[in-house]
Amino acid sequence: MPTANLSKAALLMLFVVVVSLISWEYFWRHKGFGIAYNDDEGLWAKNRADVYQPLDKATVFIGSSRIKFDLDIPTWETTTGENVVQLALHGSCPRGALVDLGNDENFKGKLIIDITEGLYFGGWEDQRIKNRVKFYNDATPAERVSAKVGFGLESQFVFIDKELFSMSALLADLRIADRKGMRPDGIFPKKFSYTNFRRQETMTDEFAKDTAMQRQVTNLWSMWGAHSKDHGITGDTLQKIFTEAQTAVSKIKARGGKVIFVRTPSSGVYWENEPISHPRAEYYDKLVSVTNCTGIHFMDYPELKNFTCPEWSHLTHADAILYTKGLIKILEGQNWFAKRN
Amino acid sequence: MIFNSYTFIVFFIIILVLHNLPFSWKVKKINLLLASYIFYAAWNPPFILLLWLSTVIDYFVGRALYNQENVAKKRLLLVVSLIGNLGMLCFFKYGTFLLENFTSLVNLMGADFHPAKPNIILPAGISFYTFTTLCYTIDMYKKESKPVKSLLDFSLFVTFFPHLVAGPIVRPPQLVPQFEIERKATKKQLYDGLLLLSLGLFMKVVLADSMLAAPANDMFGSQGAVTALDAWTGVLAFCGQIFFDFAGYSTCAIGVALCLGFILPQNFNYPYAAIGFSDFWRRWHITLSLWLRDYLYIPLGGNRKGNVRTYVNLMLTMLIGGLWHGANWTFVVWGGLHGFYLWVEKFIDDKTGRITALVSSHKKTIAGFIYALFTFFLINITWVFFRANTFTKAGDILKSMFGMQKGEPLLSTLAIIKVAVIIPVMLLFHWIMRNTKVLDAAYKIPWWLLGIVWAVLLLLLIWSQESSSSFIYFQF
Numbered sequence: 143m144p145t146a147n148l149s150k151a152a153l154l155m156l157f158v159v160v161v162s163l164i165s166w167e168y169f170w171r172h173k174g175f176g177i178a179y180n181d182d183e184g185l186w187a188k189n190r191a192d193v194y195q196p197l198d199k200a201t202v203f204i205g206s207s208r209i210k211f212d213l214d215i216p217t218w219e220t221t222t223g224e225n226v227v228q229l230a231l232h233g234s235c236p237r238g239a240l241v242d243l244g245n246d247e248n249f250k251g252k253l254i255i256d257i258t259e260g261l262y263f264g265g266w267e268d269q270r271i272k273n274r275v276k277f278y279n280d281a282t283p284a285e286r287v288s289a290k291v292g293f294g295l296e297s298q299f300v301f302i303d304k305e306l307f308s309m310s311a312l313l314a315d316l317r318i319a320d321r322k323g324m325r326p327d328g329i330f331p332k333k334f335s336y337t338n339f340r341r342q343e344t345m346t347d348e349f350a351k352d353t354a355m356q357r358q359v360t361n362l363w364s365m366w367g368a369h370s371k372d373h374g375i376t377g378d379t380l381q382k383i384f385t386e387a388q389t390a391v392s393k394i395k396a397r398g399g400k401v402i403f404v405r406t407p408s409s410g411v412y413w414e415n416e417p418i419s420h421p422r423a424e425y426y427d428k429l430v431s432v433t434n435c436t437g438i439h440f441m442d443y444p445e446l447k448n449f450t451c452p453e454w455s456h457l458t459h460a461d462a463i464l465y466t467k468g469l470i471k472i473l474e475g476q477n478w479f480a481k482r483n
Numbered sequence: 484m485i486f487n488s489y490t491f492i493v494f495f496i497i498i499l500v501l502h503n504l505p506f507s508w509k510v511k512k513i514n515l516l517l518a519s520y521i522f523y524a525a526w527n528p529p530f531i532l533l534l535w536l537s538t539v540i541d542y543f544v545g546r547a548l549y550n551q552e553n554v555a556k557k558r559l560l561l562v563v564s565l566i567g568n569l570g571m572l573c574f575f576k577y578g579t580f581l582l583e584n585f586t587s588l589v590n591l592m593g594a595d596f597h598p599a600k601p602n603i604i605l606p607a608g609i610s611f612y613t614f615t616t617l618c619y620t621i622d623m624y625k626k627e628s629k630p631v632k633s634l635l636d637f638s639l640f641v642t643f644f645p646h647l648v649a650g651p652i653v654r655p656p657q658l659v660p661q662f663e664i665e666r667k668a669t670k671k672q673l674y675d676g677l678l679l680l681s682l683g684l685f686m687k688v689v690l691a692d693s694m695l696a697a698p699a700n701d702m703f704g705s706q707g708a709v710t711a712l713d714a715w716t717g718v719l720a721f722c723g724q725i726f727f728d729f730a731g732y733s734t735c736a737i738g739v740a741l742c743l744g745f746i747l748p749q750n751f752n753y754p755y756a757a758i759g760f761s762d763f764w765r766r767w768h769i770t771l772s773l774w775l776r777d778y779l780y781i782p783l784g785g786n787r788k789g790n791v792r793t794y795v796n797l798m799l800t801m802l803i804g805g806l807w808h809g810a811n812w813t814f815v816v817w818g819g820l821h822g823f824y825l826w827v828e829k830f831i832d833d834k835t836g837r838i839t840a841l842v843s844s845h846k847k848t849i850a851g852f853i854y855a856l857f858t859f860f861l862i863n864i865t866w867v868f869f870r871a872n873t874f875t876k877a878g879d880i881l882k883s884m885f886g887m888q889k890g891e892p893l894l895s896t897l898a899i900i901k902v903a904v905i906i907p908v909m910l911l912f913h914w915i916m917r918n919t920k921v922l923d924a925a926y927k928i929p930w931w932l933l934g935i936v937w938a939v940l941l942l943l944l945i946w947s948q949e950s951s952s953s954f955i956y957f958q959f
Contacts, residue, residue, distance in 0.1 A: 145671045
């Protein structure tokens with residue numbers, strides 16, 4: 143092929159690529175989607191690097207998805223004048239993050255651990271948290287630079303969102319029926335929530351209003367065991383979890399750090415069954431007691447107990463603001479904030 | 484740094500600009516050398532010291548080997564070089580493996596020996612650059628080529644970033660002369676290079692990572708027994724994944740080098756259209772096959788010392804080739820199976836000559852196609868040992884594949900559909916393209932069609948949003 147024709151082919155390629163990407167971006171924006179970030183290892187590690195702020199400057203949060211939805215970072219930061227470092231991860235067991243912070247000699251700050259009993263006392267090693275801790279500790283210089291370039295692109299383009307708009311995600315949206323005996327993959331509505339650069343997960347207003355989408359999510363929770371009344375783990379496995387938490391918390395406290403446990407609200411079928419599968423006295427209360435920490439259970443405080451989660455597990459954005467205000471008020475009573483006490 | 488990362492895109496644009504600025508050739512070479520060190524250090528900066536050590540030792544030992552006339556001293560120098568290169572490889576790659584095997588052996592003999600497990604990190608690409616430097620010193624010993632004139636050229640030969648961490652494994656005569664005279668890509672080379680880079684990234688990111696990695700990983704990582712459908716789907720997914728991953732890397736490497744005006748040797752030539760196993764090894768990881776042939780099989784005696792020695796040499800070469808891929812007995816068995824296939828094929832071919840006739844014929848015949856499919860089937864059996872971490876797992880998968888045990892369904896319908904579409908299309912593509920080159924085929928289509936195909940490759944690459952997973956062969 144003559145070089146002139148190769149030039150023409152390259153120009154045509156460039157034209158098609160640029161036009162297609164602009165159209166693709168416009169299409170998703172037109173559908174009502176905004177800028178969001180991939181909640182991947184790079185974003186977690188970027189936030190993990192912020193945990194070394196002094197005791198009077200920041201609070202680190204670990205947990206599962208509930209605290210990511212329920213804690214409104216702007217409300218916290220404007221009200222308290224202190225920063226939030228959000229390290230919770232949806233669908234994960236935060237024990238790996240607690241052990242990581244416990245072993246980090248340089249972490250001497252304030253830590254709030256959100257407990258979702260089914261996940262915290264699940265009894266498995268959470269590979270996703272492990273991967274994030276490993277990325278924070280061992281990422282190559284190239285991986286760190288790539289993550290930063292990725293943040294820059296994600297801050298500009300809606301379509302760069304692996305969970306929603308990657309080829310795999312779009313193929314999964316075809317919802318091809320699986321064979322008998324298989325546990326289907328969970329596909330959340332695209333408008334369920336979005337993650338920002340500080341790793342806050344926000345429920346969209348459309349989702350908060352749309353009962354069909356809410357039912358789609360509650361169906362997923364049901365499929366994954368929300369209706370289960372089976373008693374959680376017991377015996378040595380449970381004892382190991384208590385001992386592990388006790389060790390990590392002691393290390394943090396010995397360095398001058400502070401630790402508090404919270405139990406964020408759940409409702410509907412989840413709240414009907416969680417106290418049966420994981421009785422409070424055997425799990426949450428015992429964890430708080432063996433670690434010699436304070437616990438803030440939503441049922442113990444009038445300002446926290448009356449929320450309703452539209453899909454049984456997470457608060458709407460409006461309620462997250464109220465929950466955060468309520469939590470701050472309770473924490474003030476615990477002398478959590480240096481400046482405000 | 485990996486080709487499929489944002490970091491590489493930024494890095495490559497800077498290198499491309501620098502290489503096209505009006506600097507002297509020496510400055511451009513220094514730029515390329517520094518860039519290659521940055522490319523390597525972007526993984527793990529301390530390991531750059533190993534690369535320097537290997538480069539400096541082999542540069543000076545190579546010169547001395549070439550000029551030394553005293554046979555005893557010459558042999559001593561060769562031994563120094565071999566110990567230096569293979570010693571590093573053995574320590575970093577096989578240290579843990581050797582200790583584990585030694586421990587098992589002495590415990591089997593009744594001793595109670597339980598040493599602490601060493602925590603040795605494998606430097607990226609050590610197997611590749613060790614083979615690159617080894618072939619230089621062996622060539623110098625045999626006076627098969629002249630010593631490289633400057634340390635700069637030799638360092639660039641060893642370190643040139645497109646081939647540094649996963650090949651193609653280059654020989655001094657293939658690359659060193661290209662550093663001696665000023666080179667800048669022609670417009671055509673630049674387009675060819677960019678097209679190959681796009682194709683390589685498409686193979687790696689879209690096909691290997693986005694489509695095939697998950698079913699392969701899920702099946703090989705499963706805990707219990709799986710159904711025959713899942714086992715076959717997982718193995719076929721891996722057979723596609725490893726090809727698209729490694730051939731994708733090689734295609735990127737060749738494309739990147741071409742954009743800078745350098746030509747690297749071809750590393751893959753539609754291996755799944757191979758008619759038989761000799762043909763397969765002429766098409767799969769070609770530069771490694773040639774290296775093993777020239778620096779292991781032929782020095783062992785090749786086929787010059789009778790039939791029995793030929794068979795032994797063949798098997799030894801394949802077993803060592805297997806071990807080169809990883810410090811695990813499963814890789815040795817993988818190599819051994821290939822050696823066994825080559826034995827059987829050679830035996831039949833020596834008696835009938837039919838396989839040579841099929842391979843050497845450029846016509847695509849039904850018999851050739853059937854034998855190619857049979858070859859593909861047997862190669863998939865070998866991939867089970869290549870990918871499974873243990874023999875127990877490999878045995879489990881083979882039992883499932885051949886209906887010798889029942890299991891639970893594992894893979895989603897979507898995953899099965901992906902594999903069922905991609906693998907036959909890949910096979911068909913390999914068969915159609917068997918006797919041609921991808922760029923030749925691209926030039927035969929109208930320019931507007933080439934432009935659209937190129938755009939589709941790039942769009943799928945961007946839409947797949949799989950940006951940073953490592954290439955499988957980096958671990959080797």
